[in-house]
Amino acid sequence: MQSHESTYRALDSHSIRPKAPAMPDAVYVRDAFARIADRYVLTNHVLSCGMDIWWRKVVTARIRRWKPKSLLDVASGTGDLALEIQDHCPDCDVIASDFCAEMLAHAASRGVAHTLVADALQLPFPDGKFDVVTVAFGLRNMADYPAALREMFRVLKPGGHLLILDFSLPGGILRTPYRLYLHHVLPRMAGWLTGQRDAYEYLGGSIEAFPSGDAMCDLLETCGFTAPDARPLTGGVVSIYQATRPMP
Numbered sequence: 001m002q003s004h005e006s007t008y009r010a011l012d013s014h015s016i017r018p019k020a021p022a023m024p025d026a027v028y029v030r031d032a033f034a035r036i037a038d039r040y041v042l043t044n045h046v047l048s049c050g051m052d053i054w055w056r057k058v059v060t061a062r063i064r065r066w067k068p069k070s071l072l073d074v075a076s077g078t079g080d081l082a083l084e085i086q087d088h089c090p091d092c093d094v095i096a097s098d099f100c101a102e103m104l105a106h107a108a109s110r111g112v113a114h115t116l117v118a119d120a121l122q123l124p125f126p127d128g129k130f131d132v133v134t135v136a137f138g139l140r141n142m143a144d145y146p147a148a149l150r151e152m153f154r155v156l157k158p159g160g161h162l163l164i165l166d167f168s169l170p171g172g173i174l175r176t177p178y179r180l181y182l183h184h185v186l187p188r189m190a191g192w193l194t195g196q197r198d199a200y201e202y203l204g205g206s207i208e209a210f211p212s213g214d215a216m217c218d219l220l221e222t223c224g225f226t227a228p229d230a231r232p233l234t235g236g237v238v239s240i241y242q243a244t245r246p247m248p
Ligand SMILES: C[S@@+](CC[C@H](N)C(=O)[O-])C[C@H]1O[C@@H](n2cnc3c(N)ncnc32)[C@H](O)[C@@H]1O
Pocket: 026, 029, 030, 033, 074, 075, 076, 077, 078, 079, 080, 081, 097, 098, 099, 100, 103, 118, 119, 120, 121, 135, 136, 137, 138, 139, 141, 142, 143
């Protein structure tokens, strides 16, 4: 197993901000999620003070307006977003995919009707299959963001929508205290809850490395999407990004 030190080689755990983090390593990421799968849902709720439930409801409310018939939730993990969408969009066929079978087993046991073990960088679907593709807290963990976004673009129908929910960094005076929480408090708390502190030390580095705001909108356009939009929630702790696969 690769350690988190080599996954984010430049991470200096004594500083507030890691220096020049590298891209996530797929083997480490899959193993880390397999190790925390049993405690993942509870730990999320505790560390976000329950805010993660509301963030997924905001995403689902947006999707409902589009009345999709088919939706792929990439990197669905334990299926929290897929379940929310399944409950509120009863006419939509929701497929939850993830490359970590241990995480996806929880999604299935919690009631997600269609689950599929699959790597987001090589989705086993034909071009233009889905009305909507979602990815919550997943893209950040992938080894190649542009390749993953191009794959999501490929499986979307022309005119279909992509929704990304992920962590970002708050601006202004909140940034420094948030970084202290992220790099020092959160890994300790998560370590107590899961016994896997390193998986949560990885989290801070991955958030620092992840493009946010205008940078994510630029990346979406580079990958072929149009009308990219970024909306920060909870003071910028997370952001929702929306973009569309253009009609030919
Ligand atoms: C933080 S969890 C998010 C789970 C869920 N979407 C949620 O909102 O709680 C990240 C998930 O991304 C998955 N993942 C990371 N890279 C992946 C890839 N290349 N292909 C498929 N799944 C991937 C992990 O296995 C993990 O289940």
